[in-house]
Amino acid sequence: MLEEIILGIQVVSQPINILFCFLGVLMGTLVGVLPGLGPTAAIALLLPTTFYISPVAAIIMLAGIYYGAMYGGSTTSILVNIPGEAASVVTCLDGYQMALQGRAGPALGIAAFGSFIAGTISILGLMLIAPPLSKIALSFGPPEYFSLMLMGIVILIYMASGSILKAFMMAVFGILIGTIGQDAISGTLRLTFGIRELYDGVGLIPAIMGLFGVSEVIINVEKTIKSEVITRKAENLFPTIKDWRESIGPILRGTILGFFIGILPGPSSTISSFTSYAIEKKISKYPEKFGTGMIAGVAGPESANNAATGGSLIPLLTLGIPGNAVTALLLAAFMVHGINPGPMLIPKHPDLFWGTVISMYLGNVMLLALNLPLIGIWVKLLRVPYPLLFPFILLFCLIGVYSLNFSQVEVTIMILFGLFGYLGRKFQFELAPLVLALVIGPMLENYLRLSLIISRGNPAIFIKRPISAFFILIAVILLITPLIPWFRKKREIITEET
Amino acid sequence: MQPHLYDRIGSLFFLIVGLFFTIYSQSVDIGNWHQPGPGFLPLMAGLSLGGMSLFLFLKSFNIKKKKDFYNFFPEKKSWKRVLLTFLGLGFYNFTLPYLGFGLTTFLFIFYLLRFIFPQTWKRSLWIALNGSIISHIIFIEFLKTQFPKGIMGF
Numbered sequence: 001m002l003e004e005i006i007l008g009i010q011v012v013s014q015p016i017n018i019l020f021c022f023l024g025v026l027m028g029t030l031v032g033v034l035p036g037l038g039p040t041a042a043i044a045l046l047l048p049t050t051f052y053i054s055p056v057a058a059i060i061m062l063a064g065i066y067y068g069a070m071y072g073g074s075t076t077s078i079l080v081n082i083p084g085e086a087a088s089v090v091t092c093l094d095g096y097q098m099a100l101q102g103r104a105g106p107a108l109g110i111a112a113f114g115s116f117i118a119g120t121i122s123i124l125g126l127m128l129i130a131p132p133l134s135k136i137a138l139s140f141g142p143p144e145y146f147s148l149m150l151m152g153i154v155i156l157i158y159m160a161s162g163s164i165l166k167a168f169m170m171a172v173f174g175i176l177i178g179t180i181g182q183d184a185i186s187g188t189l190r191l192t193f194g195i196r197e198l199y200d201g202v203g204l205i206p207a208i209m210g211l212f213g214v215s216e217v218i219i220n221v222e223k224t225i226k227s228e229v230i231t232r233k234a235e236n237l238f239p240t241i242k243d244w245r246e247s248i249g250p251i252l253r254g255t256i257l258g259f260f261i262g263i264l265p266g267p268s269s270t271i272s273s274f275t276s277y278a279i280e281k282k283i284s285k286y287p288e289k290f291g292t293g294m295i296a297g298v299a300g301p302e303s304a305n306n307a308a309t310g311g312s313l314i315p316l317l318t319l320g321i322p323g324n325a326v327t328a329l330l331l332a333a334f335m336v337h338g339i340n341p342g343p344m345l346i347p348k349h350p351d352l353f354w355g356t357v358i359s360m361y362l363g364n365v366m367l368l369a370l371n372l373p374l375i376g377i378w379v380k381l382l383r384v385p386y387p388l389l390f391p392f393i394l395l396f397c398l399i400g401v402y403s404l405n406f407s408q409v410e411v412t413i414m415i416l417f418g419l420f421g422y423l424g425r426k427f428q429f430e431l432a433p434l435v436l437a438l439v440i441g442p443m444l445e446n447y448l449r450l451s452l453i454i455s456r457g458n459p460a461i462f463i464k465r466p467i468s469a470f471f472i473l474i475a476v477i478l479l480i481t482p483l484i485p486w487f488r489k490k491r492e493i494i495t496e497e498t
Numbered sequence: 499m500q501p502h503l504y505d506r507i508g509s510l511f512f513l514i515v516g517l518f519f520t521i522y523s524q525s526v527d528i529g530n531w532h533q534p535g536p537g538f539l540p541l542m543a544g545l546s547l548g549g550m551s552l553f554l555f556l557k558s559f560n561i562k563k564k565k566d567f568y569n570f571f572p573e574k575k576s577w578k579r580v581l582l583t584f585l586g587l588g589f590y591n592f593t594l595p596y597l598g599f600g601l602t603t604f605l606f607i608f609y610l611l612r613f614i615f616p617q618t619w620k621r622s623l624w625i626a627l628n629g630s631i632i633s634h635i636i637f638i639e640f641l642k643t644q645f646p647k648g649i650m651g652f
Binding site for chain 1: 501504505507508512515516519522526527530531532533534535536537538539540543544546547550551553554557570571572573576579580583584586587588590591592594595603606607610611614615617625629633637641643644645
């Protein structure tokens with residue numbers, strides 16, 4: 001492993017990669033700080049710009065946005081009680097109370113240090129788990145991959161907030177949209193209507209930018225947004241020894257919890273932060289004090305959501321299967337650069353894998369430097385009025401999609417997906433299962449058909465092979481449990497919280 | 499609008515989509531279990547979506563009315579802003595080849611600033627002008643993106 005780590009250091013030490021790592025974490029902090037623009041939209045917006053750079057620099061930058069957003073999200077939660085990210089919602093509970101008591105500095109400090117510790121440990125976990133897991137995945141055939149993808153979609157559906165049925169419908173809709181274009185096995189054109197741009201299928205980037213970029217702006221345009229004037233100052237960012245004593249346990253627990261929740265498909269950052277808060281409250285000697293400014297209520301969740309980002313990269317990098325909307329976008333980024341993440345990623349592109357992993361160490365150090373001394377700048381950014389910001393976000397969407405292939409058809413696709421995403425949000429149809437299905441739909445179809453061809457039409461192949469049967473079993477359990485009232489109630493509590 | 503109406507409208511949309519794909523799959527080779535063709539998954543998924551939509555549609559009649567009532571648009575002027583923003587996006591896409599990158603970008607930013615959350619004329623013009631110049635520098639001069647020049651030549 002030492003050789004690989006040295007390779008990663010060599011990749012990251014190239015000035016261009018350092019620059020893009022910095023740009024990524026900078027953008028991540030920015031979108032984390034700004035409410036109404038999350039890492040999903042930011043990655044979607046910046047994806048087209050990565051065509052001009054190497055795949056390594058592109059992935060380093062996009063990953064930087066992902067974990068950088070987790071750092072930035074806590075700033076607004078603590079200072080103005082507005083979570084920059086869904087994963088930072090729970091930080092508001094005690095973080096804002098600490099700020100009201102004049103302890104914004106230690107709250108921000110412990111959030112940043114906790115995030116740093118968690119981020120670093122989760123990268124270590126990624127380094128240790130990813131290579132052996134990808135070796136196991138080398139033995140997977142089409143049935144295993146099909147079952148694994150099916151399980152991934154089902155878990156995401158299960159974790160969807162609101163109706164499982166509606167989430168399921170969105171996933172199936174995504175699979176159907178994924179069938180548009182040339183069939184990979186027979187070469188038949190499906191639903192292309194003679195439109196050249198559809199021959200390769202509905203473009204992932206136009207679709208994702210529409211669903212997350214455009215629709216997010218439209219939702220924000222509906223309301224008159226008032227910028228809050230921030231008067232609270234963040235001083236003494238270094239937590240005291242007492243603060244550390246109270247926080248180190250929650251940080252370590254949050255890290256382990258976040259990392260393992262991150263591996264599972266679903267909105268892992270959000271779930272892990274809520275779970276960490278619940279655990280800290282449960283094991284605390286003073287549970288009644290949670291919500292009144294307990295530093296453990298900041299340290300645990302902030303560490304958990306950062307650790308989850310490292311964990312969530314494991315299924316993507318080793319199996320080629322994204323577990324949430326952000327990693328689905330990262331998968332799209334790999335694909336547009338002609339790289340298929342999965343078991344062959346590490347042997348075929350060791351520079352990319354190890355470069356990305358080592359860049360995350362560097363990124364975490366950069367984030368610590370960006371988030372503590374520069375906190376004043378981020379707070380000032382909150383004063384930029386949204387009415388001046390949104391035209392440029394939309395412009396970026398338009399330019400980004402048009403510059404892909406200089407096609408008006410693709411821009412039209414983005415606008416249509418923007419409209420669909422907007423209506424989907426209004427009608428409470430979750431977008432994440434749609435995006436995941438859209439990204440992995442074509443692969444799912446190929447693996448399904450190949451499995452049936454291998455088995456001569458016997459669907460039992462999915463349950464005859466032990467690994468595949470295991471994935472199918474989990475998927476079936478998750479689909480059945482909501483029918484049992486006790487499980488349904490439990491699930492509703494979890495999804496309502498997230 | 500009440501939640502059951504949202505579900506009813508949503509389910510009807512997906513029912514149509516499901517039926518469309520189911521019918522469409524007949525026009526390409528569906529194949530069989532031994533040799534599934536390009537129409538196999540559209541058929542299966544189309545039928546599933548249709549079935550689930552039908553279930554949601556029927557279920558929507560079972561939702562208790564007069565509960566959780568909420569407006570589709572949060573404010574009175576929301577619909578105007580949403581419509582105008584989509585029109586702006588359509589305008590940009592449609593006019594880009596004719597008016598060119600610089601002018602279209604300027605008009606687009608100006609339009610959104612002036613008419614969505616109305617800024618003063620002066621402010622809108624100033625930001626739109628700067629925004630289009632900076633975009634030109636970044637995307638055309640720096641990134642060398644080949645955008646149409648249009649009738650104005652920029």
